[in-house]
Amino acid sequence: MQAFFEAAFSSSLGAMVVVITLGVLFVNGWTDAPNAIASAIATRALTMGQGVLMAGILNGLGGLAALTLGDKVAETVLNLGNFSADAGAAALAAAMLAVILWAVAAWWFGIPTSESHGLMAALMGASLALSAGGISLPALGRVACGLIFSVGLGYLGGMGFSALFAKIGARPAFWRGGQMVSAALMAFAHGLQDTPKFASILLLGKSLWGAGASEELPLWMLLLCSAVMSAGTLLGGGRIIRKVGEEMVVMDQRQGFAADLAGTVSLLLSTLQGLPVSTTHAKTCAMMGAAGQVDRKIAGSMFLAWGLTFPICGGLAFLLAKLFFLFPF
Numbered sequence: 001m002q003a004f005f006e007a008a009f010s011s012s013l014g015a016m017v018v019v020i021t022l023g024v025l026f027v028n029g030w031t032d033a034p035n036a037i038a039s040a041i042a043t044r045a046l047t048m049g050q051g052v053l054m055a056g057i058l059n060g061l062g063g064l065a066a067l068t069l070g071d072k073v074a075e076t077v078l079n080l081g082n083f084s085a086d087a088g089a090a091a092l093a094a095a096m097l098a099v100i101l102w103a104v105a106a107w108w109f110g111i112p113t114s115e116s117h118g119l120m121a122a123l124m125g126a127s128l129a130l131s132a133g134g135i136s137l138p139a140l141g142r143v144a145c146g147l148i149f150s151v152g153l154g155y156l157g158g159m160g161f162s163a164l165f166a167k168i169g170a171r172p173a174f175w176r177g178g179q180m181v182s183a184a185l186m187a188f189a190h191g192l193q194d195t196p197k198f199a200s201i202l203l204l205g206k207s208l209w210g211a212g213a214s215e216e217l218p219l220w221m222l223l224l225c226s227a228v229m230s231a232g233t234l235l236g237g238g239r240i241i242r243k244v245g246e247e248m249v250v251m252d253q254r255q256g257f258a259a260d261l262a263g264t265v266s267l268l269l270s271t272l273q274g275l276p277v278s279t280t281h282a283k284t285c286a287m288m289g290a291a292g293q294v295d296r297k298i299a300g301s302m303f304l305a306w307g308l309t310f311p312i313c314g315g316l317a318f319l320l321a322k323l324f325f326l327f328p329f
Contacts, residue, residue: 029232
């Protein structure tokens with residue numbers, strides 16, 4: 001770890017990549033991680049304080065589990081672009097800056113965007129700035145498959161579990177307890193899916209600034225990324241929770257249990273297949289499938305933000321990379 005930071009902070013670009021990547025992780029804790037427990041808070045299975053604390057802790061534990069289960073996700077992210085050129089560090093810094101600018105703007109308006117898809121779009125845009133053929137089509141295909149798979153499974157799973165649970169005549173305490181467990185699993189699955197994505201950026205940077213190439217995510221790197229993301233959830237997650245869990249949908253605890261369970265299954269299966277997906281997309285669609293009532297206006301604004309993420313983050317990363325190339329860092 002010491003060698004990594006000494007090499008990174010020996011140059012302005014290396015320091016920029018590390019600082020901005022950790023910044024993106026922190027903002028991810030603001031805008032993406034809260035979706036994991038939004039439904040549990042909306043149905044009063046958990047209080048805001050309980051939910052945010054649980055999300056922070058379980059995200060961290062999921063990040064640690066990525067040591068053995070998250071390598072395929074990290075591999076897909078690393079293969080999206082080619083940053084081996086001399087200007088690779090500048091392009092990587094541009095990609096990270098593009099993600100954090102878009103994420104903060106969306107958070108300001110209370111819209112839960114996906115830092116995962118912002119990251120992937122920015123990596124491709126910055127890689128294109130380096131080389132016209134810098135994007136890996138197979139890796140891009142896995143991203144597209146992950147989007148379709150996770151969103152479809154989340155929505156259909158939420159609808160299916162909700163219909164199934166409606167036939168079970170259990171007491172309210174059962175659904176509340178079930179949702180507390182499923183929300184914890186959802187937060188764990190988010191940490192498992194997202195931590196290796198951003199840790200892989202630090203791993204890529206390690207080779208770019210001469211700290212040695214490595215194909216495995218070290219434990220300290222996952223610990224650091226998990227801690228930063230959890231801190232973001234603890235300090236700023238409430239805004240997104242209110243937008244998604246209290247304004248977009250109307251659910252009872254039975255439906256919330258169905259949504260959490262569907263979102264967890266979607267994320268875990270995607271992670272095991274090595275597909276980098278969005279917790280925001282999977283969980284929000286699961287809530288829509290399970291809910292009895294959806295505010296179409298709010299849902300529409302979210303879908304619009306999701307649709308804009310790829311072109312805005314990709315284009316902004318491309319332009320920032322071209323700008324960075326003009327300066328001798």
